[in-house]
Amino acid sequence: MAAPLPDALRPDIAGTGADAGAGAGGLGRPGARRRGRARALEIWVPAGVLILIAAACFLWPLVYPVPPPVGGSILNAGLPPFSPGHILGTDPVGNDILSRLLYGGRVSFEVGVATALIGLVVGGLLGIVAGYQGGVVDAIVMRVLDVLIAFPSLVLALVIAEALGPSELHTIWAISFFSVPAFGRIARAATLRLREQTFMLAARLSGTGGRRMLLRHVVPNILPQLTTFALLGVGIAIILEGALSYLGLGIPPPGPSWGNMIALGAQTLTASPELVLIPSICLFVTVLCLNLLGDALRARWGVR
């Protein structure tokens, strides 16, 4: 796994400066600069959109006042989009949809990022230790992760949500049961591949201790792979939150999240499809950008 290298240092991209395209035939590579720019765009366009969406969700309500997402008046119920004061209209109980969308986006982002982080830290740690130690530790950790994988995670999530009562924090815990084994497996596989590499042997021969080996050699090398997976993980978690909401076990209504907006909207799907479509589009764009960013970073860092 090659360490990430800035574009300027990459021999295949750098040095094909402004005159490369017009240069004498065969010397410069005219496509290279364009490819470099396309690659940068592949990373920055989805990243930019994500930043915009996140900024809108977290900052807009602070900067520009929007009506509260809950407790709307029934007198304003069911206003169509582009109504005065309610750009996206209101839902059947009179809450402003734009406001619910922004506050709901906060919840969705928080759930997604938190579960991916928990998976990254806990699952990553388990996987690295299991892969590096091998033997009994590996066998035990992998059996436990196997159980979690063979167990229909949705059931676990359902039961956790129902036992602890629906709330944002409990949703995060429930979805973490999906992310931990997934990260664990990936971290273990990557560590196993790494263990065979010469530089690991060299480090061990020069007397590097176990903890230092993990922190200095293993973690930095598998971090790109885990990071790209974490981006996909955020998207999956956001989708799962919606699935739990659909079953009435996610974020408890009336508090908004994109998932439960879709679930609530599905009850009036025929009469007012925009209640489903608006949060669905936000969900789709966010997950799409996360996937695109994950793919682009994977290509950039040369992760399998």
Add this chain to the structure above:
Amino acid sequence: MAARGAGPAVSGRPGAPGPALPAEPEPRGSVARSVLGSPSLRLIGRRLLAAIPVLWGVTFLTFVVMNLLPGDAAQELLGINATPAEVKQLSLKLHLNEPFWVRYGNWLGGAVHGHLGNSLTSGDPVTTVLGQRLPVTFELVLYAFLISVVFAVPVALLAASKPRGIADRLSMVISMAGLSTAPYVLALVLILVFAVHLPILPAIGYVSPSQSIAGNIRSLTLPAISIGFGLFCFYARLLRADITAQMQAEDYVVTARAKGLQPRQVLVRHALRNSLFGLITVVGLNVGALIGTTVIIEQIFSLPGIGQELLQSINDRDLPVVEACVLIFAVVVVLANLLTDLLYAVLDPRIRYGRAIA
């Protein structure tokens, strides 16, 4: 993953000298022994043994988490107006008052002998309940798989036949979009389009094949597309990436081209064959994730499958039914993984698990 030493080991490059074959002829009568001692049977045996602790862990975990839930079946059956005395009486009758370990021991003892117990709510044997539900889910999953594979293979071939061409880019954009779509969103959009605006397919309900085959297929089409589209996108991308990589890098592709095969023949006969093989692994490993999706989709389309039964039984605190559903899911996941490994070994003679044959 597999136990130590059971991981795949690719042995022998084409040029390398193979392991020496046993020269002496085997005496008659050792056929049974050699069949029983065959590596693939041993592999199956070892994998099945390794599956036991996993399955046990799953049932135990289910028991624990179900016990953490507030309320019990007696309370759920009698409703909130029941007096504590009535609840207590019913608990006694359903053996809910016994300690956790005793109940788990009883259940496990029964399960090992194939008795999954009776549903606490309806009193019917769990096997009967599941016998009605399982075919629906099975049919749905199979349909979804069929849709995804039938479309994924030609699309991947088309895309890979001209990398970076229009078909390639278009299919990649569509599949990326499909991968980013939540199945429940797709389900709602499909209902909106094909059941509400163009009423050609039913939005909810299930028609059993004994009533009408066509009705059965119609009733499962939208749910199967909701599940299958995501899979299709996933498989198509995977297959396309794999075929493209093979066409660029593999020696046998060069050989096939050099001996004058048409590009299409190289693509289909050689590259696709090898790539399908990677697809099988992914399909096998994917089964677990698919089950979660099925639960939601069954809920949206009101299909009387096992997912719906599971949700209902969790609500009713109907432990035997929950245990049985979870156990079935776990067995399917474990078996799918095992089958994947075996197919892998059958399809690629270079892969040997554990010790090599000789």
